Amino acid sequence: MKRLNWLRCTLIALIGFFVLLQAGCQKSETPAPTAPAEETPAAPAAKAPSKTDPGEMVLVPAGEFILGYDKEAASAPEQKMFLPAYYIDKYEVTMAQYMKFVVESGYMAQGKWRELWAPEKADFPVTLITWKDAVEYAKWAGKRLPTEFEWEKAARGEKGFRYPWGNEWEAGRANTYEAGLRDLAAVGSYQGDVSPYGAMDMLGNAIEWTASNYQGYKGTKAKAKEFGDNFRVLRGCDYVHYGGPRQGAQFHLAYRAYYLPDAHFNFSFRCAKDAPAAGAK
Numbered sequence: 001m002k003r004l005n006w007l008r009c010t011l012i013a014l015i016g017f018f019v020l021l022q023a024g025c026q027k028s029e030t031p032a033p034t035a036p037a038e039e040t041p042a043a044p045a046a047k048a049p050s051k052t053d054p055g056e057m058v059l060v061p062a063g064e065f066i067l068g069y070d071k072e073a074a075s076a077p078e079q080k081m082f083l084p085a086y087y088i089d090k091y092e093v094t095m096a097q098y099m100k101f102v103v104e105s106g107y108m109a110q111g112k113w114r115e116l117w118a119p120e121k122a123d124f125p126v127t128l129i130t131w132k133d134a135v136e137y138a139k140w141a142g143k144r145l146p147t148e149f150e151w152e153k154a155a156r157g158e159k160g161f162r163y164p165w166g167n168e169w170e171a172g173r174a175n176t177y178e179a180g181l182r183d184l185a186a187v188g189s190y191q192g193d194v195s196p197y198g199a200m201d202m203l204g205n206a207i208e209w210t211a212s213n214y215q216g217y218k219g220t221k222a223k224a225k226e227f228g229d230n231f232r233v234l235r236g237c238d239y240v241h242y243g244g245p246r247q248g249a250q251f252h253l254a255y256r257a258y259y260l261p262d263a264h265f266n267f268s269f270r271c272a273k274d275a276p277a278a279g280a281k
Helices: 002-029 095-105 131-140 148-156
Strands: 057-060 063-067 079-083 086-089 207-213 232-235 257-259 272-274
Touching: 057 148, 063 148, 079 148, 086 148, 095 131, 131 207, 148 207, 148 232
Parallel strands: none
Antiparallel strands: 057 086, 063 079, 086 272, 207 232, 232 257
């Protein structure tokens, strides 16, 4: 009898032990509640670039402006020049615009601009084109290349500013070497690089072809062997060159670069066209 009671007690104890063990296992299978994680503040949304119309032009009214720079022989002497009214592209011609031209006209470009083409760069200035490539586009668009005088007035304004915004250098306003990008940017990305007439990117981004031969200015004392009909003038700075003061040197919008017409480096362009005379219908 005592043995049966002992067995009964032992069995009851074992049953209780397994019940507790099972309850414990079920509890361990249920993940413990965790404290809610702190929310990470969302990063501010990137500011969308201003909407641009690559075909837009700005008016440069008729009148005198200050041409040249006395401290550089090739750009001297400073002088006043009168120009009739004209329009100039607000932005450099983009890759998308140039692609449209090539597709619709069947033109075979001399330069290697296609090497830089990518859909995400459609709004970047077209580069790696020759002077002729720029001229042919302008004709197709019903426009022309600006003369170097028209380009300079559009960039500097009547008062002959050193930079599009004035005479004091401000790093970061234009896509020059100082800005740190060290690459092309979509046209109009640097809102500070705007001329008195509203033309964008005339200091930075890409150097631009003009219609002009590299000749001496009226009254110049310079006698460069390059003067003549062989070279074409380019204007502006770009992302690989310094735009501001450095070691005594300083870029300015009167600076004249020149290359053979078949050169195709980081060269872009914008177009111009005559404005109707006052009172003309």
